Amino acid sequence: MKSFEFTRPADAAGAVATAAKAKTAQQGANIRFIAGGTTLVDLMKLSVETPAQLVDINRLPLDKIEAQPNGGLRIGATVRNSDLANDATIKRDYSVLSQAILAGASAQLRNMATTAGNLLQRTRCVYFRDSAMPCNKREPGSGCPAITGHNRMLAVLGTSEHCIATNPSDMCVAMAALEATIHIQGPSGSRAVAIGDFHLLPGETPDRETVLEPGDLITHVELPPPKSGSKHFYLKLRDRASYEFALASAAVILEIGNGTVTSARIALGGVGTKPWRSPEAESSLVGQSANIDNFRKAAEAAMRGAKPQSENGFKVELAKRTLVRALTEVVA
Numbered sequence: 001m002k003s004f005e006f007t008r009p010a011d012a013a014g015a016v017a018t019a020a021k022a023k024t025a026q027q028g029a030n031i032r033f034i035a036g037g038t039t040l041v042d043l044m045k046l047s048v049e050t051p052a053q054l055v056d057i058n059r060l061p062l063d064k065i066e067a068q069p070n071g072g073l074r075i076g077a078t079v080r081n082s083d084l085a086n087d088a089t090i091k092r093d094y095s096v097l098s099q100a101i102l103a104g105a106s107a108q109l110r111n112m113a114t115t116a117g118n119l120l121q122r123t124r125c126v127y128f129r130d131s132a133m134p135c136n137k138r139e140p141g142s143g144c145p146a147i148t149g150h151n152r153m154l155a156v157l158g159t160s161e162h163c164i165a166t167n168p169s170d171m172c173v174a175m176a177a178l179e180a181t182i183h184i185q186g187p188s189g190s191r192a193v194a195i196g197d198f199h200l201l202p203g204e205t206p207d208r209e210t211v212l213e214p215g216d217l218i219t220h221v222e223l224p225p226p227k228s229g230s231k232h233f234y235l236k237l238r239d240r241a242s243y244e245f246a247l248a249s250a251a252v253i254l255e256i257g258n259g260t261v262t263s264a265r266i267a268l269g270g271v272g273t274k275p276w277r278s279p280e281a282e283s284s285l286v287g288q289s290a291n292i293d294n295f296r297k298a299a300e301a302a303m304r305g306a307k308p309q310s311e312n313g314f315k316v317e318l319a320k321r322t323l324v325r326a327l328t329e330v331v332a
């Protein structure tokens, strides 16, 4: 691992000012924030990330989960994934988020991993993680060997001819369904970004994964007030029962009255280049009876734009079945 400077700023303004000296907030940035380190240190050991300076944000006062006057919830950037998943309000009012986090990684990793770090975790594409291989995301313009190579784990939605990498997060899928808002403090002030706008599609620039700019520090995530009576469920399918990333997953939040779906928020994981909200599935369900035929129609709508590669065609049907099963469970 390359040597690096390590700093511990006393406040968020100091952290932002230090990181603002970096040329980019994305891949290759020479100054990086470090939170739990479970993504960043991993990639530094592989020489995929080679920052010259690490800015430790663990001492900043960003580790609280707080109720908001509007009935929503504010989650600090350094709240650990295990604390968030086991928080009483999250378990009661936003249970899809608790279920999604607990379906990810291992207990030890969740004890370290933070809310902001999880939002920014990198793809598990094997070529991205091997610095001896070309990869447009790691080295723009070098090519995408995954398209003709090993792509079993990779995306079928939101891909481009430059990158087909999957966003691996479970937490983000639940946050997409919950319509979370990401709050950012940057060199020129603070701003809020809806989670649907936070991650970028790969397009021609797969090295740019989010809207973050140099110096941008995620301070907290806000969840809107819970909808009383809504039903939540997260289902994750993977190659083994724990400690494995999703082949396909679904976060569903439904409201049902007299057997009819009155509102639906649906997001998919393991199949998209970003956490994949599906307005197609949602509009297919709203106003319809909550039954298996309509769940199947919603799943067909969700995967209509899928573009499978040589090894991952099975994900299209798997994702449909995952969504049908999640919808079936949530109304049970």
Ligand SMILES: Cc1cc2nc3c(=O)[nH]c(=O)nc-3n(C[C@H](O)[C@H](O)[C@H](O)COP(=O)(O)OP(=O)(O)OC[C@H]3O[C@@H](n4cnc5c(N)ncnc54)[C@H](O)[C@@H]3O)c2cc1C
Pocket: 032, 033, 034, 035, 036, 037, 038, 039, 040, 041, 042, 057, 077, 081, 103, 104, 105, 106, 109, 112, 113, 114, 115, 116, 117, 118, 119, 120, 121, 168, 169, 170, 171, 216, 217, 218, 219, 243, 244, 245, 246
């Ligand atoms: C073996 C293994 C298995 C895993 N399995 C799963 C799984 O099944 N499902 C799943 O969802 N995840 C899984 N993960 C990923 C894990 O959830 C992430 O590594 C973790 O959430 C990252 O959080 P962190 O705090 O450790 O981030 P760090 O490694 O500290 O940081 C990650 C990135 O975020 C940036 N960053 C951190 N905080 C901020 C901030 N406040 N503002 C701006 N930038 C910031 C850092 O600069 C870095 O670029 C797994 C990880 C490992 C190692």
Ligand code: SF4
Pocket: 123, 125, 126, 127, 128, 134, 135, 136, 137, 138, 143, 144, 145, 146, 147, 154, 162, 163, 164, 165, 206
């Ligand atoms: S899919 Fe994306 S991350 Fe994987 S090799 Fe291609 S460009 Fe790199």
